[in-house]
Amino acid sequence: MSPSGSLLVAEGLRKTYGPTTALDGADFSIHPGEVVAVMGPSGSGKSTLLHCLAGIVTPDEGSIRYDGRETATMNDAQRSALRRSDFGFVFQFGQLVPELTCVENVALPLRLNGTSRKAAERTALSWMERLEVDGIGRKRPGEVSGGQGQRVAVARALVTGPRVLFADEPTGALDSLNGERVMELLTDAARSTNAAVVLVTHEARVAAYSDREIVVRDGRSRDMERAV
Numbered sequence: 001m002s003p004s005g006s007l008l009v010a011e012g013l014r015k016t017y018g019p020t021t022a023l024d025g026a027d028f029s030i031h032p033g034e035v036v037a038v039m040g041p042s043g044s045g046k047s048t049l050l051h052c053l054a055g056i057v058t059p060d061e062g063s064i065r066y067d068g069r070e071t072a073t074m075n076d077a078q079r080s081a082l083r084r085s086d087f088g089f090v091f092q093f094g095q096l097v098p099e100l101t102c103v104e105n106v107a108l109p110l111r112l113n114g115t116s117r118k119a120a121e122r123t124a125l126s127w128m129e130r131l132e133v134d135g136i137g138r139k140r141p142g143e144v145s146g147g148q149g150q151r152v153a154v155a156r157a158l159v160t161g162p163r164v165l166f167a168d169e170p171t172g173a174l175d176s177l178n179g180e181r182v183m184e185l186l187t188d189a190a191r192s193t194n195a196a197v198v199l200v201t202h203e204a205r206v207a208a209y210s211d212r213e214i215v216v217r218d219g220r221s222r223d224m225e226r227a228v
């Protein structure tokens with residue numbers, strides 16, 4: 001694995017929770033615009049790796065360089081500023097604000113950055129069009145289907161133009177048809193903006209949308225050559 005030209009590189013990550021070793025020397029790298037699937041059995045350390053890469057969890061050992069900057073040693077304020085400015089997140093479920101309409105949900109990150117309501121909702125709607133959910137802008141998350149809700153969540157994650165999109169089992173709560181459509185739209189949208197995507201999944205069908213797969217086992221990662 002050559003890290004040259006990589007946007008995000010991690011080396012030798014270790015993380016323990018009490019007696020449990022979640023990461024045991026994991027490595028990772030991703031280029032701008034690349035979609036990398038992180039696969040592996042339950043409990044192998046996939047989510048912990050994603051959380052370390054995204055600056056949500058601090059590793060006990062190892063280095064993480066994002067765009068030339070070491071993030072593993074940044075303080076909380078620096079890491080949360082980086083998350084807000086450069087990263088987007090999609091999780092399995094539960095991430096939309098139930099009291100807001102779908103378009104307000106998508107516009108929220110822009111509103112928090114100080115964008116006016118009108119401009120934020122205009123940009124939000126254009127992202128919702130790309131994710132084919134512009135017709136449900138005025139509905140609340142409780143009134144839309146699971147697949148529509150995930151597409152709204154993807155639009156919200158991309159609305160600020162992140163350079164890395166972190167997606168942890170983004171289709172885990174969807175049936176396979178809806179899951180595939182979400183993956184198709186998510187990867188198309190990310191590629192069109194040259195955002196890198198770190199995609200945690202245990203489904204080969206979902207990983208098939210990636211450019212490259214790595215497998216995490218017992219807290220260690222290795223590249224998997226796709227047999228095509």
Ligand SMILES: Nc1ncnc2c1ncn2[C@@H]1O[C@H](COP(=O)(O)OP(=O)(O)OP(=O)(O)O)[C@@H](O)[C@H]1O
Pocket residue numbers: 017020021022040041042043044045046047048049202
């Ligand atoms: N906050 C935590 N406190 C204690 N143990 C944790 C914590 N987070 C993760 N672990 C443990 O670390 C190990 C790796 O967990 P992790 O969630 O990274 O695995 P995973 O591969 O994402 O699993 P899954 O596919 O089931 O989501 C597991 O044994 C888990 O129980």
